[in-house]
Amino acid sequence: MDGSETAPNDDYEHPDELEYILESVLMPSDDSEEFKCLADDYNSVLLNHCRCKGACENSEVCPHGGQYEFTGDGSELLLRKSANPVIECNDLCKCCRNTCSNRLVYLGPRKHLEIFDSPVYGSKGLRTTVNIPKGGYICEYAGELLTVTEAKRRLQANEELNLMNYVLVLNEYTSDKKQQVTIVDPSRRGNIGRYLNHSCEPNCHIAAVRIDCPIPKIGIFAAKDIAATEELCFHYGGEGQFKKVTGGKPCLCGASKCTGFMPNTTIDG
Numbered sequence: 591m592d593g594s595e596t597a598p599n600d601d602y603e604h605p606d607e608l609e610y611i612l613e614s615v616l617m618p619s620d621d622s623e624e625f626k627c628l629a630d631d632y633n634s635v636l637l638n639h640c641r642c643k644g645a646c647e648n649s650e651v652c653p654h655g656g657q658y659e660f661t662g663d664g665s666e667l668l669l670r671k672s673a674n675p676v677i678e679c680n681d682l683c684k685c686c687r688n689t690c691s692n693r694l695v696y697l698g699p700r701k702h703l704e705i706f707d708s709p710v711y712g713s714k715g716l717r718t719t720v721n722i723p724k725g726g727y728i729c730e731y732a733g734e735l736l737t738v739t740e741a742k743r744r745l746q747a748n749e750e751l752n753l754m755n756y757v758l759v760l761n762e763y764t765s766d767k768k769q770q771v772t773i774v775d776p777s778r779r780g781n782i783g784r785y786l787n788h789s790c791e792p793n794c795h796i797a798a799v800r801i802d803c804p805i806p807k808i809g810i811f812a813a814k815d816i817a818a819t820e821e822l823c824f825h826y827g828g829e830g831q832f833k834k835v836t837g838g839k840p841c842l843c844g845a846s847k848c849t850g851f852m853p854n855t856t857i858d859g
């Protein structure tokens with residue numbers, strides 16, 4: 591994507607030397623067939639645009655509407671509980687980008703987020719300085735999009751060198767049980783999403799959100815009403831979060847339901 595028209599509005603920056611990116615980008619090419627497939631998907635455009643004249647607020651009118659709803663006072667859009675998968679309107683859609691109610695991730699991270707030194711985790715974390723309602727959008731988990739082979743290589747290197755791991759694996763399943771795997775690593779290039787720590791009782795969750803590309807963005811949303819100054823966390827195990835973890839890296843989340851260990855980052859295949 592050459593960017594300026596559709597790049598999300600994001601004024602955040604990293605506290606240390608690291609490239610800040612506004613949305614996920616391809617890993618450097620390793621000339622593999624696997625990389626070429628990933629690049630093909632990355633450069634593909636979803637052709638499911640709407641022809642709406644209204645605000646795309648309901649699925650009977652807009653092919654991908656009805657996934658977000660306004661708060662009672664109309665001040666912000668929230669992810670509906672049942673919304674899965676999420677497909678937003680994009681620049682090919684005929685609706686008006688200023689009045690369309692099906693664009694949220696498209697607009698970039700919310701304001702009033704703050705990177706801080708988390709006393710709970712003993713490393714950096716992300717917190718909010720204002721209240722966030724349940725369903726509110728936080729930010730994308732943006733980083734380099736990896737092939738399975740490269741992700742396995744980086745996971746092993748992180749383990750061997752005892753480095754922090756930023757690789758996140760999102761698994762999606764279609765009704766015929768086919769799996770789409772999206773792997774994002776913000777360790778070298780990333781956005782503000784890389785600072786969310788893991789909690790066994792999280793206040794945020796992740797969701798796959800597609801805008802104009804078959805590769806989803808990993809959206810982070812509030813899983814409950816969140817008060818100002820609370821640290822933002824999600825469960826790194828994603829949909830596998832009910833699996834009991836019996837070993838590995840000790841978890842520092844301190845939640846009453848803490849399993850004692852962080853979920854392992856595993857990649858099928």
Ligand SMILES: C[S@@+](CC[C@H](N)C(=O)[O-])C[C@H]1O[C@@H](n2cnc3c(N)ncnc32)[C@H](O)[C@@H]1O
Pocket residue numbers: 711713714715753754755756784785786787788789840841842843852
């Ligand atoms: C995506 S980063 C989160 C941001 C990180 N704290 C930082 O300072 O950049 C993930 C890393 O943070 C640490 N971390 C996150 N959640 C944790 C938890 N519940 N317990 C222990 N360490 C955690 C681990 O080192 C993990 O590899």
